[in-house]
Amino acid sequence: MMFWRSVVGKLWITILLLVAFVLSILTVLLLEFFENYNITKAREDLVYTAEKISQSLEQHGGEELGIGLEITWGLLDEVTNAAVIKDETTYFYSPGSEKLQRLPISYFLEEKEMAAVFENGTSVDTIITYTQGSADETQRQYVIIGQPLLGFEGGDGAVFVYQSLEVMEETMEQTTQIVLISAGVALVLTTIFAFFLATRINAPLRKMREAAFEVARGKFDTKVPILTNDEIGELATAFNQMGRQLKFNMNALSQEKEQLSSILSSM
Numbered sequence: 001m002m003f004w005r006s007v008v009g010k011l012w013i014t015i016l017l018l019v020a021f022v023l024s025i026l027t028v029l030l031l032e033f034f035e036n037y038n039i040t041k042a043r044e045d046l047v048y049t050a051e052k053i054s055q056s057l058e059q060h061g062g063e064e065l066g067i068g069l070e071i072t073w074g075l076l077d078e079v080t081n082a083a084v085i086k087d088e089t090t091y092f093y094s095p096g097s098e099k100l101q102r103l104p105i106s107y108f109l110e111e112k113e114m115a116a117v118f119e120n121g122t123s124v125d126t127i128i129t130y131t132q133g134s135a136d137e138t139q140r141q142y143v144i145i146g147q148p149l150l151g152f153e154g155g156d157g158a159v160f161v162y163q164s165l166e167v168m169e170e171t172m173e174q175t176t177q178i179v180l181i182s183a184g185v186a187l188v189l190t191t192i193f194a195f196f197l198a199t200r201i202n203a204p205l206r207k208m209r210e211a212a213f214e215v216a217r218g219k220f221d222t223k224v225p226i227l228t229n230d231e232i233g234e235l236a237t238a239f240n241q242m243g244r245q246l247k248f249n250m251n252a253l254s255q256e257k258e259q260l261s262s263i264l265s266s267m
Contacts, residue, residue, distance in 0.1 A: 009198075011194070011197070011198040011201065011202075012191075012194045012195050012198045015190065015193075015194035015197070015198075016187075016190065016191055016194055019186070019187065019190040019194075020187060023183045023186060023187060026183075027179055027180065027183050030179050031172075031175070031176055031179060034172065034175045034179075035172055038168045038171055038172060038175075039143070039165075039168060042143055042163060042167075042168055043125060043143055043145070046080070046143060046145040046161045046162070046163060047123075047125065047145050049075050049076065049080065049082075049145075049161050050123075050145040050146070050147040050159055050160075050161040051147060052075050053072045053075055053082065053084070053147070053159045053161065054147040054148070054149055054159055056068050056071045056072055056075070057069075057072060057084065057149055057159065058149060058150060069084070069092060072084065072094075072159075073094050073095055076094055076161075079100065079163055079164070079167045080094075080100075080161060080162070080163050081093070081094055081097040081100050081101075081102065081103070081161070081162050081163070082094040082097070082159060082160065082161045082162075083097075083103070083105065083108060083159070083160045083162075084149070084157065084158075084159050085105060085108055085109070085157055085158055085159070085160065086149075086156075086157035087109075087157075088105060088106070088109055090157075091105050100164065101140060101164060103130060103142070103160075103162065107130070108146075108158070108160055111128075113126055114144075114146060114160070117146040117147070117148050117158040117160075118148070118156065118157075118158055121148040121150070121156070122148070123145070123146060123147055123148070124144065124145065124146030124160075125144075125145055125146075126143075126144055127141055127142065127143050127144070127165070128141070128142055128144055129141050129142075130142060140164055140165070140166065141164070141165040142162045142163065142164055142165065143162060143163050143165065144160055144161075144162040145160070145161045145162070146158055146159070146160045147159050147160075147161075201232065204224070204225075204232045204233075204236060205232070207224055207225065207236075208224050208235065208236060208239055211223070211224045211239065211243075212239075215243055215246065220243050220244075220246050220247035220250060221243070221247065222243060223240050223243065224236040224239050224240055226240075
């Protein structure tokens, strides 16, 4: 209990609480920023990929469709799916997409927002929640980018590039761990620094307290070492001057007392 009542304890806990409060707010803001950044970056990458696929398939349609699809699959990474669709009977999935959760063709054709790509030739950028099988199964969220294909095999089609948000969540978990570890290291370093600073401030104050007790016992020659040039150093200088002045005054009083005693003895 004595530690928490001391200057060291009060100063240390004050700095620690202040830094912990600031780090908490900073951590929340950073995590929110990285979450928004990851989703935005993923969408931008998917939009870019969908546009490149659309250009590739429009240039290599018909007899060169096989070349166009090879180019298309080469533009995808290991966490991104693609579905190239003309109608419910003519469609192509990216290789290995079944491992990443393949969305059914009926979803793209029947979902109102997805069907707008075919009907109106407009692009789609959305996040959807899809449940495969019964409603009790785990739902998955996907970022889907739809891009119309003009003149695809003599007709109009669309390409849908999509990615599960689980990939982004894994990235966010790693980012969260890094941010929390950094905040923990900063808190530990702050604790050490605050304790060191409080000790440096408290050390000369402790010496002045001991010197004050010595002066109270009549040892006016007691001096406090001047270790710094700040306010604590000025306080130590003032304390030493006070000790010299007290010694001078006590000597003066002693001399007057002796003179008075001599006069009284002569009388």
